[in-house]
Amino acid sequence: MFSAARRRGSGLGFALPATVLLIAFFVVPVAALLARSITEPEPGWQNYQALLGSTTYLRIFFNTFFVAGVVTLVTVLIAFPVAWALAIMPRRWAGVIFAIILLSMWTNLLARTYAWMVLLQQTGLINRTLQALGLIDQPLQLTNNLVGVTIGMTYIMLPFMILPLLGVIRKIDPAILQAAALCGATKGQALRRVLLPLAAPGLASGGLMVFVMSLGYFVTPSLLGGTANMMLAELIAQQVQSLVNWGMGGAAAFVLLVVTLGLYAVQLRFFERQEAR
Amino acid sequence: MLLDFDKLGAWKWVLSAICAVMALFLLLPILFIVALSFGSSRWLIFPPPGWTLKWYEDLFADPRWIGAALTSAKIGVIVMVLSVALGLLASLALVRGTFRGRAVLRAFFLTPMILPVIIVAVALYAAFLRLGLNGTLPGFVIAHLIVALPFAIITISGALETFDPAIEDAAILCGASPWEARFRVTLPGIRHGLFSAAIFSFLISWDEVVLAIFMASPSLQTLPVKVWTTLRQDLTPVIAAASTLLVALTVLLMLVAAVFRKGKSE
Numbered sequence: 001m002f003s004a005a006r007r008r009g010s011g012l013g014f015a016l017p018a019t020v021l022l023i024a025f026f027v028v029p030v031a032a033l034l035a036r037s038i039t040e041p042e043p044g045w046q047n048y049q050a051l052l053g054s055t056t057y058l059r060i061f062f063n064t065f066f067v068a069g070v071v072t073l074v075t076v077l078i079a080f081p082v083a084w085a086l087a088i089m090p091r092r093w094a095g096v097i098f099a100i101i102l103l104s105m106w107t108n109l110l111a112r113t114y115a116w117m118v119l120l121q122q123t124g125l126i127n128r129t130l131q132a133l134g135l136i137d138q139p140l141q142l143t144n145n146l147v148g149v150t151i152g153m154t155y156i157m158l159p160f161m162i163l164p165l166l167g168v169i170r171k172i173d174p175a176i177l178q179a180a181a182l183c184g185a186t187k188g189q190a191l192r193r194v195l196l197p198l199a200a201p202g203l204a205s206g207g208l209m210v211f212v213m214s215l216g217y218f219v220t221p222s223l224l225g226g227t228a229n230m231m232l233a234e235l236i237a238q239q240v241q242s243l244v245n246w247g248m249g250g251a252a253a254f255v256l257l258v259v260t261l262g263l264y265a266v267q268l269r270f271f272e273r274q275e276a277r
Numbered sequence: 278m279l280l281d282f283d284k285l286g287a288w289k290w291v292l293s294a295i296c297a298v299m300a301l302f303l304l305l306p307i308l309f310i311v312a313l314s315f316g317s318s319r320w321l322i323f324p325p326p327g328w329t330l331k332w333y334e335d336l337f338a339d340p341r342w343i344g345a346a347l348t349s350a351k352i353g354v355i356v357m358v359l360s361v362a363l364g365l366l367a368s369l370a371l372v373r374g375t376f377r378g379r380a381v382l383r384a385f386f387l388t389p390m391i392l393p394v395i396i397v398a399v400a401l402y403a404a405f406l407r408l409g410l411n412g413t414l415p416g417f418v419i420a421h422l423i424v425a426l427p428f429a430i431i432t433i434s435g436a437l438e439t440f441d442p443a444i445e446d447a448a449i450l451c452g453a454s455p456w457e458a459r460f461r462v463t464l465p466g467i468r469h470g471l472f473s474a475a476i477f478s479f480l481i482s483w484d485e486v487v488l489a490i491f492m493a494s495p496s497l498q499t500l501p502v503k504v505w506t507t508l509r510q511d512l513t514p515v516i517a518a519a520s521t522l523l524v525a526l527t528v529l530l531m532l533v534a535a536v537f538r539k540g541k542s543e
Contacts, residue, residue, distance in 0.1 A: 011374030015382060018367040018426060025419050026389055029400035036403075082299050085292035088282040093293075097300050099531070104303040106527045108484050110504045111520030115306035118313065118321050118512055125309070125323045158303065174280035181278040187288060195279050216393025218487050223508060233395040240399050241491075253396045264391055 034257070037250030047251035057235070064232040067146055067221070068214035071153045072207050078154075079161035080203065084195070086162070087169040105159040113223050116152045117143060120224070144226035152220045160213065161206045168202025201270075208267050212260055232256050307524055314517035321514060332518040342519065345503035352414065352499060353482040356421045360478035361471055363422075364429030369459075371430070372437040383430075390427040394487045397423060402491040412494025420492050421482040428481060429474040436470020437463075472537070476530065 037047050051057050086094050104112070119125050120142035127139040142148050176198070180190040218233035225231065230238070232252060239249035278284050285292065309323065314332055316325025336342050370376075371383050389397060401420050402411065410416035440463060448458040464471070486501040493502040500519070507516055 010376040011370045012376045013370075014366040014374065015370035016366075018363045018386060018430070019382075021363065021419075021422065021426070022386065022389070025401065025404070026397065026423050029404035030392075030396060033396070033400040033403055078295070078299055081292055081295045084279075085296045088280050088285075089293070089296070090282065097296055100300045100304050102531060103527065104307065106480070106531065107307055108501070108504075108520065108523040108527070110486060110501055110508065111310060111523050112306065114504075114508060114512070114516050114520055115310045117508070118517075119306060119309065121512070123320065123322075155302070155306070158299070169280075172280060177279045177281075187279065187286075190279050212391075216395055218393075218395045219505075233393060236395055236399055240402065246403065249399060253399060256393055257396055260391070260393060 030257075033246075033250050034254050035250070036246045037248075037254050040247035040250070047247045051248065051251050051255065060230050060232060060235050063146060063229060064215055067149055067153060067231065068211050070150050071157055071214050072211040074150075074154050075157050075161040075210050076203055076207050078158060079165050079206065080199065083162050083165035083169050083202075084199075086166050101159050101162060104155075109156065109219055112156060113152055113220050116148070116155065117223060120148050120151065143224055144228070146225060146229050148224035149221045149229065149231070152224045153214055153217065156220060157210045157214060161210050164206040164209070165199065165202040169199055172198045204270060205267055208263060212263050216256055216260060310517050311521045311524060313514060314521040316514065316517075319514065321512060321517070332514040335515050336518045336522075339515075342500075342503060342515075345498050345500045348414075348417075348497060349483055349500040352417045352421060353479045355414075355418050356425050356482040357475050357479040359418070359422055360425040360429040361433070361475050364426055364433045364474055364478075365471065367426075367430050368434035368437050372434050373442060383434075386430050387427045389423050394424060398488045398491045401488065405492070411492060412497050414497070416492045417489065417497075417499065420488040421485055424485065424488065425478040425481040428477045432474040432477060433467065433470045436467040436473075440466045469537075473534075476534065480530065 038045065040047075082097075086097060089097075121127075122139045122141070124142075126142065127136075130136045131139065142151070172195070177190055177194055180194045185193070216233050217231070218237065221229075221231040222234050222237075225234075227234075233256070236249050236252045236256065239245045239252060279288075282289060313321055313323065313325065315328050315330070316323070317327035317329040317331070318325050367386055371379055371386075398420070401416075401423075405411045405416050410419070444466065445458045445463050448462045449455060453461065484501065485499075486505060489499045489502045490505060493499065498506075500523075504516055504519060507513065
């Protein structure tokens, strides 16, 4: 046995191809991009000063955090009852809904965004229905603004909130809630003081994941938001592709990177504490 | 009580209703696109005034759509093979390795998954401009491999963790060389993991948009890039037809995966 294990060696060599690939085409390029933010057009902090000092860019930061925040809030509010129901529903129904969630998640991102571009346009189904019902006189402006971005992003992020939350709720022992009932808790009390606190780690980690993913999202905001309502990822793309301003693009990428990694660090901390309990 | 569906009382109906509305919210836009792809209205009026296959004819008559789909498939298959191969080697190191710092190495391998893909895209775009890899097949493959590899590593190392190394040791004790043991004992033992990793890697590459937009050139583009550039001009029903075919592919792969899972559990 031991000789077999020894003959296998430490195994470090097996990690070599992936490591080389990631260093050459991930670590070095990202580091080079970030470096350009303080070296171009000339060495110094001017890119960051411009980025954090102008109302145009502050507006983009605001858009990004605002949309990510609203999307997170809405997905949390929808995902909690859905994950709760999925965890306890009769299996056949839960299976159907689960399949729909997976289908939506695995359907091509552009196909889903296209669906919302068509549904939300001025002559789209949603405006026509609202007009036919007499709720509005003039079609609402639902695309090329943050309303459209928020709707489209909520649609895309929902599965990422439901699935982790479902995992957490499934692990809760039903006996704990029976105990709450036996001790005389009403349903409202049991929900507020037992089920929600037990589901909180799932809500927090799912919410953080949705928030972070939303911050760096590119496709849906650019298609549903239009150029007047830019978000951070679009700013990076625009600086690099259209304006060929690598310094500014690098600075914006650095800000996004720091915020993303910072929030993941918070999550890791949070989870270590949870597991240590 | 709250976790027993039959004892929820009126809450049961509220929860079921929320679930049903959410399921419709997720499902209807997809069905809507499928319906529009067969609708005769150029302006995407719903319900369609009539039915037609015109948009599919347009799609298949345009060599650019076919070319983009073939490019996507080619890149997807290469990425799939490389991702499973590198993912397997990396997983062997992470799970079977005895060196120090495996947890750090694992975290390093998974970083491309958590960074916003726009950062990777812009960084690679800059690097590839210098290396002359922009708009080339290797450029696409490398870019997609970076984001597919973490998923392959997660899937394969998961399978490897549940495979008892003592079986491999037994093969070696019975006279197999370590490589023979790996190929003829361990690989078949984790074939489910390898298969899932392959499907995941292919799908990630096939569906990937952001990196592809930056890697594409007028002469070489993938299907998502073609959809993207067309979408920026107008909302033509041809995209509905293309999207429907993509949805069909998704459903097909989900069914294959379901049958596969069933076979595994039996």
